[in-house]
Amino acid sequence: METIKVVLKGAWIGATMSVPGVSGGTMAVVVGIYEKLIHALNGLRREPRKHILFLLWFGFGAAVGFLLLARGIAFLLEDERTGEATRFLFGGVVAGGIPLLVRKSEIRKVQIKDILCLICGAAAVLALALLPQGVFSSGSGVYGLLLQAAGGFLVAVALILPGISVTHMLYILGLYEVVIENIYAFHFLKLLPLLAGVLIGTFLTADLLERWMERYTKTVYLVIIGFVAGSMVSLMPANGISHPVIGILIFAAGFAGMYQLSKRA
Secondary structure: HHHHHHHHHHHHHHHHOOOOOOOHHHHHHOOOOOOHHHHHHHHHHOOHHHHHHHHOOOOOOEHHHHHHHHHHHHHHHHOOOOOEEEEHHHHHHHHHHHHHHHHHOOOOOOHHHHHHHHHHHHHHHHOOOOOOOOOOOOOHHHHHHHHHHHHHHHHHHHOOOOOOHHHHHHHHOOOHHHHHHHHHHHHHHHHHHHHHHHHHHHHHHHHHHHHHHHOOOOHHHHHHHHHHHHHHHHHHOOOOOHHHHHHHHHHHHHHHHHHHHHOOO
16 A cells, blocks of 8 residues: 555656656655655665665656656647646645645744845746756757766756756756657667766755754754745746636645645645
């Protein structure tokens, strides 16, 4: 039963990661598996037998969720009839996870430094949009491979930190179409440099984050809340809102559903 839960949670996280602006890390926090994932990643080198099955089942679920639902979600986002509603729905889903992050921050009294942490987190996510599009996919030969590995490292940071969307990061780096095309064409060898960067970045980031969360719990979670708030901007329709009332209702539905799920988690 526990294995099935891990696979289902992985599938949900894998599916939602295909939405630009939605963070897999945030979804992991909301469904109550984030800290266990970080602990398992850090413990894999010391006690591989203890953590490998959990990570494999989670990875299997995430891969299945992504492969089965990524194209469907991409179609809903790109279609003129459903794109706006889909963005509002996922905007509500992301916002619905914020109360859980506030509880985990264990904040009792808001101080100036707490507000600065929130602002820094939001500013960091918004600053990502200023990166030149396609900067990590423009090289060739050895230089191009190194650029992909460096891009993979940045993707790993987005993968680990709640509030930063992996898909949005791939778009910014100009790697999204490359990754999707190679995955569905089963050209996995072409993704090895990117994967190497992701693996290295994942283990390094997870180790640092677990230490920081133990020592600076409130500060880390406040920065994460800033990440989440900043990511909301990229989720909203870029070309204006056609049906604001319907959008608000769908947003509220997404918020309520995720809020109830996070309370149970």
